[in-house]
Amino acid sequence: MSGWGWPRIIAHRCGGALAPENTLAGLRIAALLGCRAVEFDVMLSADGEPLLIHDETLDRTAGRPGRVGALAAAELLATDVGRPFHPAFGGETIPRLDTALECCAALGLAVNLEIKPAAGVEQETGRVVGRHLAAFPTSRRPAVLLSSFSAAALDAASSASPDVPRAFLVGRFDAASLAHAVRMGCAALNLSRDDLDAVAVAAVHAAGLRCLVYTVNVPDEARRLFLLGVDGVFSDRPDLLLSASPTPNFG
Structure with missing residues (x-):
């Protein structure tokens, strides 16, 4: 369960704020910056294909209407999510999970794969993601840490891919969430930076x-959290955090 490597700075949604989120372009930018790990979100299309997208609709990232869970993979895979971010990224589309994993392996990036199920399909989304990971050739699979706010999705993914470490994702620390993560056999608890203190971090480690910890975009905030003992931070501005390294207890 420790094979993920635990990089300290993780690019949020592939490339953070520097590229259209959850795209191959983001992965390439993260690697060029020197990131060793990325986070991305996975949701199912109407026909059960796991794709990289955060929202249940296309409005924000693609600038067009449509519910992800109601559209076939073929249409989603052809959806331009690059141009709404910036014309320079025009033609950048929603990728398949398998394509993103292949890209990460080629770039040497570890992956925090957040299972992001649409409402009502938590177990099915976790099961599909787990099966895809199990079927992916081990020699070509990057190091993966599964995470989700949905315990049902995590459990379903674990049943299909028991060798892949997992992290329970919660808003704020509390004893019940920590106990639940332990019961599920998780390797990590992923927390918001809001109100996080040394007592909570020590309890997680104990x-x-x-x-x-998510989402940390200011070097001074990252430095404070590392002094508390956190093991890594997700960032929309990995460039700022990486440029501030190395400093004591930071990079």
Whole structure:
């Protein structure tokens, strides 16, 4: 369960704020910046294909209407999510999970794969993601840490891919969430930076788990969190955090 490597700075939604989110362009930018790990979100199309997208609709990222869970993979895969971000990224489309994994392996990026199920399909989304990971050739698969706010999705993914470490994703630290993560056999508890203190981080570590924190975009805030003992941070501005390294207890 420790094979993920636990990089300290993780590019949020592939390339953070520097590229259209959840795209191959973001992965390439993260690698060029020197990131060793990325986070991305996976949701199912209407026909059950796991694709990289965060929202249940296309409005924000593609600038057009449509519910992800109601559209076939073929249409989603052809959806331009690059141009709404910036014309320079025109033609950048929603990628398949398998394509993103292949890209990460080629770029040497570890992956925090957040299972992001649409409402009502938590178990099915986790099961499909787990099966895809299990079927992906081990020699070509990057290091993967599964995470989700949905315990049902995590459990379903674990049943299909028991060898892949998992992280329970919650808003704020509390004892019940930590206990639930331990019961599920998770390797980490992923937490918001809001109101996080040294007592909470110590409790996570005392339970035998790692502590990853989102979303941290200012070097001074990252430095404060690393002094608290957190194991890694997700960032929309990995460029700023990486340029501030190395400093004590930071990079």
